[in-house]
Amino acid sequence: MVSIERRPTTDTPPSHRPRRRFAAAVAAAALLPAGLAATAAADPQTVPNGPWTGENGSSLAGIHSYEQLWSTLGQIEQRAQGSFDLSAAPLQSNTGRDIPVVTIGDGPTSVMYIANQHGNEFVVSEGMLDLVQSISGNSQAAQEIRDQLTVTIVPRVNVDGFDADVTDTDGDTTPWRQNYDPRCTQAPCDPFYAIGRGYDINRYHSYSDNAYDHPYLEGDDNLNPVPEAIAMRLLWDERQPELVIDFHHQGTYVDEDGKMITGSTMWPNADEEAAKLGISDEFADTVERSQRAVSVMLTELEQYGYANITRYPSTSTPGIARNAYGLLGSASVLFELRGGIDAKSNGYIAKTAANAGQAVLEAVADGSWETASLEPVKNIRERGDYVSDPHE
Known part of the structure; x- marks a missing residue:
């Protein structure tokens, strides 16, 4: 059974042109009755009460392997409309694997989406595949995105932590949260390192002038x-994106009414580090632009009955992608979707990521995100209590 790591807690809406959706009605119809029926024997904890891991088959069922991911992206490239490029990221993983990077469109504004930085948070990679297929198609919305934007999508950053044929020093196999780098076998190790396994990728994004800089060592280095x-x-250095969105998973949480939370979002909050760098004013502007992107997402997802989005109780660690790219000047958003569920429910998570991602691209393409109301952000609820799997 795959176990998703759970992290402890701590104007008018923008108007958009009519959009072609990702079969939202199908996803909405599939979620609620299936979840309620599958867990009828369990004591209700949430509404709906499930689905949970293992109820309807492996949570990895239907998830593209490393080889399948590359193959599917190649197939999409063959039938893509407009500008489309499938290439490898500038560096390989520690097992020598290429990280797939998709570039769609050739417009003047750059946007960058990354997903699956944590190897066991893999359903969002499927959402990025849905999005790649949609915006490379022949719809009017897709054509306008390609004309106005250059969209960089990395559907799976942590290719090793998802399905590399490796074990850590405890004999555990992937998928796991970290990358693969088992050099440190006893403490002390670097910050955010799992002994004998590897690093949490989403703590090591450099926010200095040097991409190779170690974010937790003083001074400039290549460490x-x-x-x-x-x-x-x-x-990021090459594309200089106006906006970065980072897609992750979280555990299962409930709101104050007992309704299951299906996603949480957050903007940059590394205010202390910004002050140290002397960029507080610039950072405040970046935060506001990030919140306008969040507002677009919240307004889009409000129409779907299966989406219940809250504020993510994030830390201010500067090396987190959301904070690092915010400190570098890009609007930056974290989007965490419910994880640790089974294959039958993965579809609505993937669709939520795809729908939110496309809504933001359309708003950036037509410029409406720049004037999006901040009211949805002001009214966003805090994430509620964690709920454990009743079958564990």
């Missing part, structure tokens, strides 16, 4: 030990 994080920063 960043995480090739996947360096690769994302090198892409």
Whole structure:
């Protein structure tokens, strides 16, 4: 059974042109009755009460392997409309694997989406595949995105942590949270390192002038030990995106009414580090632009009955992608979707990521995100209590 790591807690809406959706009605119809029926024997904890891991088959069922991911992206490239490029990230993983990077469109504004930095948070990679297929198609919305934007999508950053044929020093196999870098076998090790396994990629994004800089050592150096994080920063250097969105999973949480939370979002909050760098004013502007992107997402997802989005109780660690790219000047958003569920429910998670991602691209393409109301952000609820799997 795959176990998703759970992290402890701590104007008017923008108007958009009519959009072609990702079969939202199908996903909505599939979720609620299936979840309720599958867990009828369990004591209700949430509404709906499930689905949970293992109820309807392996949570990895239907998830593209490394080889399948590359193959599917190649197939999409063959039938893509407009500008489409499938290439490898600037650096390989520690097992020598290429990280797939998709570039769609050739417009003047750059946007960058990354997903699956944590190897056991893999359903969002399927959402990025859905999005790649949609915006490379022949719809009017897709054509306008390609004309106005250059979209960089990295559907799976942590290719090793998802399905590399490796074990850590405890004999555990993937998928796991970290990358693969088992050099440190006893403490002390670097910050955010799992002994005998590897690094949390999403803590090692450099926010200095040097992409190879270790974010937790004083001064400029070339000591960043995480090739996947360096690769994302090198892409950022090359693309200079106006906006970065980072897609993850979280555990299962409930709101104050007992309704299951299906996603949580957050913007940059490294205010202390910004002050140290003397960029507080610039960072405040970046935070506001990030919140406008969040507002677009919240407004889009409000129409779907299966989406219940809250504020993510995030830390201010500067090496997190959301904070690092915010400190570098890009609007930056974290989007965490419910994880640790089975294959039958993965579809609505993937669709939530795809729908939110496309809504933001359309808003950036037509410029409406710049004037999006901040009211949805002001009214966003805090994430509620964690709920454990009743079958564990």
